[in-house]
Amino acid sequence: MSANSIKISSDNNTLQEEFKSIALNISAMLKGEGKTVRPFVEGLPHFSKLPTEKKLHIIQQVRFYQELCQGQLNDGYKISDSPTFTWRAFRHLGLAPCKDFFSFLTQDDIVEIYSKDQIQLFRNFTFFDFCSYTLEELYTFEWWNLFQREEKHTQMILDEVAKVISGEIQSAYEPGLPTHELREIRSAERYSMTMSLRCLAPVYKNKQLEGLVVLERARFLNN
Secondary structure: OOHHHHHHHHHHHHHHHHHHHHHHHHHHHHHOOOOOOOOOOOOOOOHHHOOHHHHHHHHHHHHHHHHHHHHHHHOOOOOOOHHHHHHHHHHHHOOEEOOOHHHOOOOOOEEEEEEOOOOEEEEOHHHHHHOOOOHHHHHHOOHHHOEEOOHHHHHHHHHHHHHHHOOOOOOOEOOOOOOEEEEEOOOOOOOEEEEEEEEEEEEEEOOEEEEEEEEEEEEEOOO
């Protein structure tokens, strides 16, 4: 084995151990508030197969969430306090929602922040009520490889997202889309639920449109 091969192998082992440490810490903090989220499957079957560059990017993402959770607790708030946790995420991402967004947000909402190219930047505590994926799976796979809905509903959502990303919509609004079924497609539990898209709102960075935030409500179907 060449010296370069040994170095790459050593670096990858270090990255895997770092991911495990961060994921375990996040899982423990969520567990402290009654939320059971599995950090990974032994052996990291998904993360371990990724190229080094992708592993480094994922570690940045999980470290960001770790710091959000730890900062929330250090300041005397609960991670489950959705308004303060969401506002903390905006601040740490350097983003700001449109002015009326927080008038729509309730404690029961699933909150997800996305970039303009549909990369999920943040998920709140309530998200994990309706998700059985491990942290490894959530950070390794894109969301469209984890969840499935009828194509017509996907297209309706994408049409509304396009209105926000294009700048056509500049305030928080209720899109009025029908409630639909959403299914996990890679998990062992295969959760299925009804999902309603309650609110979409643009988010900005230095007054420039940078993405959007989504509020959703979910209810389990019989699994």
